[in-house]
Amino acid sequence: MTTALAQDIDTGVGLVERRYATWTAPLQLDSGATLAPVTLAYETYGTLNAARDNAILITHALSGDAHAAGQHTLHDRKPGWWDNMIGPEKPFDTNRYFIICSNVIGGCQGSTGPASTHPVTNRPYGARFPVITIADMVRAQTRLLDYLGIQQLYAVAGGSMGGFQALEWATAHPERVRGAIIIASSARSTPQTIAWNSIGRHAIMQDPRWQEGDYYATEPPVDGLAIARMVGHVTYLSEISFEAKFGRDYQWEDSPKYTLKPEFAVESYLEYQGETFNTRFDANSFLYITKAMDYWDLSARYGSLEAAFSGSRASFLLLSFTSDWLYPTSESRLIVDALRHVDRPVQHSDITSHAGHDAFLVDVAPQRPIIRKFLEGIASA
Amino acid sequence: MTTALAQDIDTGVGLVERRYATWTAPLQLDSGATLAPVTLAYETYGTLNAARDNAILITHALSGDAHAAGQHTLHDRKPGWWDNMIGPEKPFDTNRYFIICSNVIGGCQGSTGPASTHPVTNRPYGARFPVITIADMVRAQTRLLDYLGIQQLYAVAGGSMGGFQALEWATAHPERVRGAIIIASSARSTPQTIAWNSIGRHAIMQDPRWQEGDYYATEPPVDGLAIARMVGHVTYLSEISFEAKFGRDYQWEDSPKYTLKPEFAVESYLEYQGETFNTRFDANSFLYITKAMDYWDLSARYGSLEAAFSGSRASFLLLSFTSDWLYPTSESRLIVDALRHVDRPVQHSDITSHAGHDAFLVDVAPQRPIIRKFLEGIASA
Numbered sequence: 001m002t003t004a005l006a007q008d009i010d011t012g013v014g015l016v017e018r019r020y021a022t023w024t025a026p027l028q029l030d031s032g033a034t035l036a037p038v039t040l041a042y043e044t045y046g047t048l049n050a051a052r053d054n055a056i057l058i059t060h061a062l063s064g065d066a067h068a069a070g071q072h073t074l075h076d077r078k079p080g081w082w083d084n085m086i087g088p089e090k091p092f093d094t095n096r097y098f099i100i101c102s103n104v105i106g107g108c109q110g111s112t113g114p115a116s117t118h119p120v121t122n123r124p125y126g127a128r129f130p131v132i133t134i135a136d137m138v139r140a141q142t143r144l145l146d147y148l149g150i151q152q153l154y155a156v157a158g159g160s161m162g163g164f165q166a167l168e169w170a171t172a173h174p175e176r177v178r179g180a181i182i183i184a185s186s187a188r189s190t191p192q193t194i195a196w197n198s199i200g201r202h203a204i205m206q207d208p209r210w211q212e213g214d215y216y217a218t219e220p221p222v223d224g225l226a227i228a229r230m231v232g233h234v235t236y237l238s239e240i241s242f243e244a245k246f247g248r249d250y251q252w253e254d255s256p257k258y259t260l261k262p263e264f265a266v267e268s269y270l271e272y273q274g275e276t277f278n279t280r281f282d283a284n285s286f287l288y289i290t291k292a293m294d295y296w297d298l299s300a301r302y303g304s305l306e307a308a309f310s311g312s313r314a315s316f317l318l319l320s321f322t323s324d325w326l327y328p329t330s331e332s333r334l335i336v337d338a339l340r341h342v343d344r345p346v347q348h349s350d351i352t353s354h355a356g357h358d359a360f361l362v363d364v365a366p367q368r369p370i371i372r373k374f375l376e377g378i379a380s381a
Numbered sequence: 382m383t384t385a386l387a388q389d390i391d392t393g394v395g396l397v398e399r400r401y402a403t404w405t406a407p408l409q410l411d412s413g414a415t416l417a418p419v420t421l422a423y424e425t426y427g428t429l430n431a432a433r434d435n436a437i438l439i440t441h442a443l444s445g446d447a448h449a450a451g452q453h454t455l456h457d458r459k460p461g462w463w464d465n466m467i468g469p470e471k472p473f474d475t476n477r478y479f480i481i482c483s484n485v486i487g488g489c490q491g492s493t494g495p496a497s498t499h500p501v502t503n504r505p506y507g508a509r510f511p512v513i514t515i516a517d518m519v520r521a522q523t524r525l526l527d528y529l530g531i532q533q534l535y536a537v538a539g540g541s542m543g544g545f546q547a548l549e550w551a552t553a554h555p556e557r558v559r560g561a562i563i564i565a566s567s568a569r570s571t572p573q574t575i576a577w578n579s580i581g582r583h584a585i586m587q588d589p590r591w592q593e594g595d596y597y598a599t600e601p602p603v604d605g606l607a608i609a610r611m612v613g614h615v616t617y618l619s620e621i622s623f624e625a626k627f628g629r630d631y632q633w634e635d636s637p638k639y640t641l642k643p644e645f646a647v648e649s650y651l652e653y654q655g656e657t658f659n660t661r662f663d664a665n666s667f668l669y670i671t672k673a674m675d676y677w678d679l680s681a682r683y684g685s686l687e688a689a690f691s692g693s694r695a696s697f698l699l700l701s702f703t704s705d706w707l708y709p710t711s712e713s714r715l716i717v718d719a720l721r722h723v724d725r726p727v728q729h730s731d732i733t734s735h736a737g738h739d740a741f742l743v744d745v746a747p748q749r750p751i752i753r754k755f756l757e758g759i760a761s762a
Contacts, residue, residue: 030637030639031637031639032639033639127641130639131637131639131640131641133637188629189629190620190623190624190629191623191624191626191627191628191629191645191647192615192618192620192623194629194645194647194648195611195615195623195647195648195651196615198643198645198647198648198651199608199611199612199615199651201641202607202608202611202643202651202652202655203584203608205641206604206607206608208589223587226583226587227580227583227584227587227608230576230580230583231580231612234573234576234577234580237573239571239573239706239709242571242572242573242576243571243572245572246572247572248569248570248571248572248575248678248681256411256412256512256514256676258411258412258413258414258511258512259512260508260512260582260586260668260669260672262579262583264572264575264579264675266572266575266576266579267575267576267579270576270579270580270583271583274583287641288641291641294645295637297629300629325620325706328620
């Protein structure tokens with residue numbers, strides 16, 4: 001990371017580099033399979049202190065990546081996906097903390113995933129990539145912490161599927177986490193979430209171009225992935241944000257054109273989201289990551305949520321959003337209730353927002369002071 | 382209808398026949414195009430009285446048809462879709478009322494639609510079928526009433542898109558409607574509903590088998606229509622009904638199989654719904670009917686909902702369901718408020734239910750007494 005340039009551009013974090021760490025030792029997966037080699041793409045912002053106790057791991061959502069803050073080049077049109085939360089004087093204050101963001105295994109942004117080359121066949125894994133879980137993703141991240149020489153995280157923080165990983169860290173690796181920030185997330189995938197994910201997978205796998213996952217030398221299943229993304233986008237918004245963003249507006253004219261083609265603004269938006277997702281995401285990664293999400297059920301694994309949290313040593317902060325119907329407040333409350341039941345320190349803020357699940361990324365103003373204060377409190381906890 | 386047999390089978394209505402009425406005169410459509418000939422498939426239950434003033438028109442939802450009650454043969458596995466509401470002593474009491482249910486134009490259950498033969502080319506319309514609106518559907522139904530010699534309906538009743546038609550009847554043909562029952566419906570398609578519909582259309586039209594709508598001699602776009610239906614089914618349920626019906630149960634085993642294939646019960650359910658829908662529904666009809674739904678906006682057409690209702694002479698009953706997030710209670714309230722504002726008689730019941738939008742069809746017990754009483758009241762209104 002080029003800290004010298006950080007002050008020169010207005011993201012605060014400045015220019016950053018994507019880094020990679022690779023391990024040849026097989027990673028044991030929940031399925032019984034192993035994965036080797038394992039590469040994680042990651043980025044860091046700020047400086048690890050001498051005591052090596054100021055590290056915060058940021059875990060990303062389904063379509064996220066390791067690029068959480070700053071810019072890769074001065075010409076980037078957008079900074080990292082959580083740039084408004086990470087940087088000097090921001091809640092994840094790079095003057096105080098050493099921030100790490102790691103791409104998940106199964107992904108397509110530099111970490112080992114279905115598009116990676118199978119070490120034996122020398123061809124892309126495709127659907128021969130092993131099915132992974134949230135626990136597997138976190139298991140890979142523990143290697144990254146070892147590699148960076150970090151025994152214990154000051155905190156781990158993530159929204160949506162990032163929250164799954166943060167919960168996994170705090171429960172499966174309790175000695176390595178002092179604070180856990182879980183935003184717009186859940187201790188399980190609800191049946192409705194599984195339903196949405198499964199429709200996306202169905203759309204990809206029925207696309208003739210999917211070819212059982214072996215499309216890396218041909219045209220990828222762009223139509224299937226577009227549909228999966230369109231479904232996702234509707235679930236990320238709320239009824240109110242749909243009204244505010246699009247209403248019943250037509251995209252081009254003021255009145256119906258009486259055509260089967262898209263003509264409402266909301267249709268154009270979804271088509272655009274579906275198309276552009278194909279430029280940055282791999283359909284097979286969508287299959288693997290959503291499957292990992294669907295398996296996610298902390299309570300089933302430990303017998304109960306209370307049992308899951310009983311060994312945890314972290315302080316917890318949960319943020320939920322009133323209009324988020326994909327990861328509703330009730331899911332956060334289940335976590336809060338279980339933590340209180342086993343006397344773990346926990347704070348919960350249910351933030352009033354119209355932005356639906358997207359609130360996690362777009363309604364940052366109310367989150368900032370809560371996260372800042374929670375992080376400060378960890379030091380004295 | 383073979384009334385003699387009606388007492389012998391337990392649906393109450395007994396054996397019924399699908400009937401057809403065809404008009405050669407061109408039907409003027411909202412788009413400016415015309416449609417000819419026009420056939421409507423319909424069924425009737427009960428007897429039209431001498432005064433011809435006891436007729437109730439039942440209007441159906443997106444995937445419904447004219448078969449609302451009774452059985453076509455003694456071997457039918459299921460009676461008509463609203464059999465639990467229509468029959469002797471039931472709310473739509475066939476001892477008192479003459480019940481008509483008409484399939485919509487654009488449909489695929491016997492009425493003129495995209496699968497019908499174009500009179501000039503002698504080939505199926507396909508995507509050359511004119512784009513239609515809810516008003517067009519109702520315009521065709523006015524011909525059916527004329528044909529049956531019914532000047533004025535005792536009532537018109539429908540749920541979901543059936544409610545759109547009932548509202549259209551009461552506003553565009555006010556002199557022909559004494560009572561209107563609007564269930565789990567809305568005076569417009571919300572942007573979120575448009576979004577869901579447009580994803581379904583997108584899935585169908587990107588299916589290579591769609592072939593611009595000309596698939597009647599080849600394999601139809603079964604994958605696209607299945608996806609459209611899967612999306613629909615998720616929107617018809619509620620978070621609570623998902624939990625109750627499926628939870629996080631696996632379909633075959635007790636634990637993950639670590640496969641990309643469907644393995645949760647909810648996934649199997651959706652795949653099954655998608656597949657079976659193809660046995661009874663035409664993908665082009667899905668395109669045309671959802672487009673008609675998306676255009677539906679009573680307020681835009683009249684300038685305001687109050688203006689839309691100011692000429693109406695009907696009494697209104699609105700039923701909504703607390704867990705219906707597709708046609709939420711707030712949409713019914715907009716109608717109720719507008720009707721009260723122009724001093725039209727209106728009752729509204731927001732029924733507590735966990736069944737989501739499906740409540741309209743599955744939670745009939747609380748609806749029965751309300752509808753029965755409302756219908757009785759029309760006589761004295």
